[in-house]
């Protein structure tokens with residue numbers, strides 16, 4: 001079945017309200033894009049993973065997917081009425097039926113983390129003579145494509161020594177725990193507050209034939225580990241400092257991710273009583289902070 005794509009030009013004041021109104025009017029999907037995308041004026045806006053953007057482009061395009069028989073003109077007029085503006089400039093085009101599974105899959109190519117470490121969706125052939133983590137996009141965060149995950153994977157690749165115990169705090173898809181195990185770690189545990197992450201992590205561990213265990217916070221073992229990796233947001237990481245300190249053995253190593261460059265100093269200061277930390281890498285505005293437990 002074909003669909004219609006409606007593209008509505010909007011400024012940052014109205015884009016969000018227009019997209020909410022279009023959803024309420026029955027749009028199949030709505031997203032807000034930079035009107036200058038694909039040009040020299042394109043402006044990336046970074047946000048913390050999983051959080052709504054606090055800032056929008058001055059000139060945005062609200063991209064709306066509609067059923068084939070929806071009245072696109074009427075939708076624009078009705079949404080503009082809700083927002084209290086005149087119908088903005090817009091265009092409508094037809095979206096032909098596609099093999100959506102194939103199209104989605106084509107957007108997830110294998111990701112090379114290092115010389116030897118690859119994240120490979122299951123519909124791709126594994127890279128020969130490499131450590132391949134078989135992982136498909138799912139409901140839990142962590143496909144390897146986000147810079148915060150990638151920074152942790154690189155650290156694990158360089159840092160995991162055979163037999164070391166590893167805690168992946170905020171495990172999401174389990175990607176870091178599973179990678180640690182494939183890289184030679186001993187006992188590996190993952191913790192997350194999201195029940196969906198438990199399911200995804202367990203399935204992904206099974207898919208990769210690794211023995212890693214995953215726990216909701218209240219059920220997690222009260223013990224310390226040689227390595228602790230936590231790719232969460234800056235604010236939870238601040239609050240988790242005492243807990244992560246209790247989970248990392250004296251002389252053990254900690255890596256933190258999910259931190260924007262301008263937030264690094266703050267985090268390093270909060271962790272300073274228990275850890276000697278420093279920024280060890282940066283990618284697309286995100287930093288990785290790593291160091292040792294005092």
Ligand SMILES: C[S@@+](CC[C@H](N)C(=O)[O-])C[C@H]1O[C@@H](n2cnc3c(N)ncnc32)[C@H](O)[C@@H]1O
Nearest residue numbers: 049141142149170171172192193194231232236
């Ligand atoms: C950015 S994702 C990271 C997922 C994966 N480890 C990766 O590197 O791609 C952060 C994860 O932390 C979890 N999380 C957030 N706050 C948490 C908390 N206080 N304790 C445990 N997990 C938490 C979220 O549910 C989410 O799955």
